[in-house]
Amino acid sequence: MAEKTRADMMEETRAKLIAAGRQAFAEKGFAAASMDDLTAAAGLTRGALYHNFGDKKGLLAAVVAQVDGEMAATAREAGRQADGAWAALLAEGAAYIELALDPEIQRIVLLDGPAFLGDPSQWPSQSACLEATRDAVTDLMRAGALKPVDIEAAARLLNGAALNSALWVAASEEPQKTLPKAVEAFKCLASGFLAD
Template sequence: MIEPARRSRGEMSAATSARLVAAARAAFARDGFASTSMDALCTEAGVTRGALYHHFGSKEGLLEAVVHQIDAEIGERLDAENQRHADPWEGFRACCHLWLEQALDPEIQRIFLKDAPAVLGQRMREMDEANSIAPLRDALAELMDTGRIARTDPEALARLINGALVDAALWVAAAGEPQPALARAHSATDTLLRGLGTQR
């Protein structure tokens, strides 16, 4: 009798967390982090303010949970895009371009590119280290090992490419006409990546 009750409490806890994250994601995308009221979030999710503190510790903790969710979804898109290409180099190039295209999504613009870096600071940088730079470094090291790109320090190159893509995405997101800006970013990215390649 005890074990089913425990599972039930766990399921209820997960459902409460999911409702809070969904409500926060919608509110942060619509109104921005600073303008979102915690009381309004709790009302929309149908939970108490104490539940928010219990699950996430703070409004910033809830933002971090939303960012993790969005980041995981972007990662799934990039993985799916990479798997579409038999050639690892072409998959890498396609993923760089797909990342730029995320800047057209208003939700990603507001939460992931604008509010999260400003609010989460060092924690956002730590997430970037784990979820962006480390996979980039590993992919680049493999491409170097197979002779597809010129040999250099993969860690340094990953940071350069990541910084360039993030800054370009911010530029696209802030542009008055994002589609022309995205086209220019795609063209410049192709030029940048061509410089890494080697002839087989």
């Protein structure tokens, strides 16, 4: 059996820390998660955390990127199952908003993420979501399905509406009751872009 390379070992260490961080942040929240507890859970030292992520906030950023990436993949899958490009765009937005009911996503991405990492629209994972929305809007515009509005503006408004709806659901006192209102409003806003 081949020996692990240094790069393999570094990637394994990062993966262990991200997994431990994800579990600790989901269960306890970022503020209450102890660096000693999460490094011990990974079987590593604080030094490994500092070397790979700089600090606990850097680890949170990596965990948020992973979870937000999974959210985007789930939303894309909902879009793939929809009938047509317009329905796909709506399905992706609605699916992203609905993920705000997941307790792990609520705590890590939608509550602790903005509180400790700042504006979610500036996160790399959200930039990827915006890019996907921009591509969808471009395709719909070329097909004549949308009003002739600025593509960048439309993409940013649609992406921001889904993100802010998810943030609202997660922070709501009654997420289950807030969700249908958020999804309905998102779809109503989005339909304003449709060509007559």
